Amino acid sequence: MTTPVTPNVEEIDAAAAAAARARVDALTKPLGSLGRLEELAVRLSAIAGRVVDRAYSAKAVLIGAADHGVTEEGVSAYPAEVTPQMVGAFLAGHAAINAIARATGADVYVADFGVRVASAPHPLLIDVAVRRGTENFARAGHAMTNDDVLAALDAGRTALEAVLSRSPYDVIALGDMGIGNTTSAAALIAALTGADASMVTGRGTGVDDARLAHKREVIARALSRLRDPARSIGGASEADKAMAAAASVGGLEIAGLAGAILAAAERRIPIVLDGVIVTAAALLARSIAPNVTGYCIASHRSPEPAHAIALEALGLQPLFDLQLRLGEGSGAALALPFVEAASRMIAEMKTFSEAGVATETDSAQR
Secondary structure: OOOOOOOOOOOOOHHHHHHHHHHHHHEOOOOOOOHHHHHHHHHHHHHHOOOOOOOOOOEEEEEEEEOOHHHHHOOOOOOOOHHHHHHHHHHHOOOHHHHHHHHHOEEEEEEEEEOOOOOOOOOOEEEOOOOOOOOOHHHHOOOOOHHHHHHHHHHHHHHHHHHHHHOOOOEEEEEEEOOOHHHHHHHHHHHHHOOOHHHHOOOOOOOOHHHHHHHHHHHHHHHHHHOOHHHOOOOOOHHHHHHHHHHHHOOHHHHHHHHHHHHHHHOOOOEEEOOHHHHHHHHHHHHHOHHHHHHEEEOEOOOOHHHHHHHHHHOOOOOEOOOOOOOOOHHHHHHHHHHHHHHHHHHHOOEHHHHOOOOHHHHHHO
């Protein structure tokens, strides 16, 4: 099996993290009083390879979009036509992600990795389509080829580079759009973590009980194929196995977002993950470059059951839980002010000695 060239993703910098921790502990506040915001500042420094010394105010949201053949199975409450319609809404600036991004000072871009209906050229659209949608893996037995996965990973890198060519962004938030993609994401997460179909299957766009049961059955059949000993890839690497799983269940935007994650990590840019789709992409990226997780920040915890499983597998603790399940990068965009606040805290606050403020130790010595 052809595998991607392993990206040069270094481990996050432990020395920078230690230096950042020392500075945060010396800032004019009680020790640990800013809680997880302090942890975030330390993580940002470890990602940067130095103690953060400026505000991370340049923020972008990149939405990966693609269509899924499995929608033919009725696994979504919405028809496939909604995917290109929502891409149009993103580009027009009137979707939920646009409103949230304006509130958080972020620019929004859309990468088309494989929407069935191509959009007209637009300054915010990055057309890197590999193919126009995936196969129905419930019937075809696969969503795409291994070459499609490789091409989508490369397209993700191209999309990330296109965003950065617009502006030198400090942080990238990732989102998704693709009717049917919670089915692909749940199946991929199950394949990469060993979870059962019953554990990963959620309501996605809000399907009723009958469709939920059918969706679970579709995922279970796909997992049965993937776990069939006769189809196993003997002696394959973790990357090979993950690539095979992605080819089997999709989707193009999941592989594309994985490529964007790898490219951002190579550049030591913090990556804010959204919900279950983007987190599935992070699992795929980790199978290719294990160090990539250090560059990922989990924004929120979705009610989708596969999301919690994926976050646990990645060892990431989300910043908040607002019961969000929209996608689009909505949760990731809401987390961007936390990133900026953490960067400003460590860069703009003074230490006790810098400010000439007495510490508790100073008072005790008197």
